[in-house]
Amino acid sequence: MLKLSCNVTNHLHTFSFFSDSSFFIPVNRRTIAVSSSQLRKPALDPLRAVISADQGSISPVNSCTPADRFRPGRLMEDGYSYKEKFIVRSYEVGINKTATVETIANLLQKCGFSTDGFATTLTMRKLHLIWVTARMHIEIYKYPAWSDVVEIETWCQSEGRIGTRRDWILRDSATNEVIGRATSKWVMMNQDTRRLQRVTDEVRDEYLVFCPREPRLAFPEENNSSLKKIPKLEDPAQYSMLELKPRRADLDMNQHVNNVTYIGWVLESIPQEIIDTHELQVITLDYRRECQQDDIVDSLTTSEIPDDPISKFTGTNGSAMSSIQGHNESQFLHMLRLSENGQEINRGRTQWRKKSSR
Missing domain, CATH: 3.10.129.10 (Hotdog Thioesterase)
Structure with a gap:
């Protein structure tokens, strides 16, 4: 906060x-x-x-x-x-x-x-x-x-x-x-x-x-x-989508980018295999700077391991590596920044769950 x-x-x-x-x-x-x-x-x-x-x-x-x-x-x-x-x-x-x-x-x-x-x-x-x-x-x-x-x-x-x-x-x-x-x-x-x-x-x-x-x-x-603090995502990020540009339709009545556009930009750098097999369960965004129509934005994403010492080292098959990989696929840190100077626009965290059959 x-x-x-x-x-x-x-x-x-x-x-x-x-x-x-x-x-x-x-x-x-x-x-x-x-x-x-x-x-x-x-x-x-x-x-x-x-x-x-x-x-x-x-x-x-x-x-x-x-x-x-x-x-x-x-x-x-x-x-x-x-x-x-x-x-x-x-x-x-x-x-x-x-x-x-x-x-x-x-x-x-x-x-x-x-x-x-x-x-x-x-x-x-x-x-x-x-x-x-x-x-x-x-x-x-x-x-x-x-x-x-x-x-x-x-x-x-x-x-x-x-x-x-x-x-x-x-x-x-x-x-x-x-x-x-x-x-x-x-x-x-x-x-x-x-x-x-x-x-x-x-x-x-x-x-x-x-x-x-x-x-x-x-x-x-x-x-x-x-309430959980979102740490700053440091370069180099695992995944990125660079030089995103606001459309006119993305602007609100105050001539600044609407918050829903920020969500879309964050999701642009999620790896495709996660999009194909998972659905978003939780998203948290901290807003740090306004984005205007002429700004160009980079979307950065990196896997995050939850702060749970047991889950880090114990998987369902006893393999520490498989447990870490499972968590990496389901939780991510994000940052939107200005392409020109690297200033933060917002930082975020997402958690994903596997899609259920309907």
Whole structure:
């Protein structure tokens, strides 16, 4: 997880990140939530009490935008999490007729909608502040197939002065089986200077209205790989795909490369024999620098042996070599870097499982 220090403004010359427009879950796009201190009053409904962006006063939401009326999602009874159902379309599946990991990542972005086009509170808009992703961790237990209906639940919560966290749970709508989970870390950036900033009390009070009162995590904090540090991949890498170029379609509304494109670039340097025989189970990405349209990117991949001393030396047939080879084929470290100067764009880790017969 990214750690910000008092001299964060000096540190920011080195790192920047891409932004996402789907951070907050649901209010009318012409409104902004009241501060958490106001919402503690018993007579005030935390779901309906808002401050009008035009009038600056507390009032209930009595109308919605045309987009809201057609949106298939809904707030849950607690008012803090949001659920939405998605049908897996034919153009969202791969050769196995199951959704790709890029499809899953796109659905996570689509679930929920923001207070305005840049997912900011009223104070953030005044100060030209936006949320940007620092880490994304996705685990997929079962890939949905073409025409399956996936229900996604999402919610966000405060991470103190550092930023916020957003989690997701994916379910098969027909069986209610949990088929995936995801979590992400977000930090605040000045849109003009591209520098990170600490979260102020004023901003924090405004977005706390969206957060559960008690911590709620898609993954438990103890012993889960979503928190595991990703070491830097050193040259020479075992596998590489060089000089990848962003397309116009890869750019988001802020004219920077969308996060799903990063996932695709990471997978470009996975060896073909793994793609043929395995499917992605876990992906973790740490974002360190924005990528723009004119940038040229190298994708590097190297096998990683898990930090398990027993599995390193004991295989199913007693052979240490066969055990290491098995792990090497299923877990990898990744780095995306600028081709021109070698600066890191992001680093990642993936875990793969053998494809099951369908």
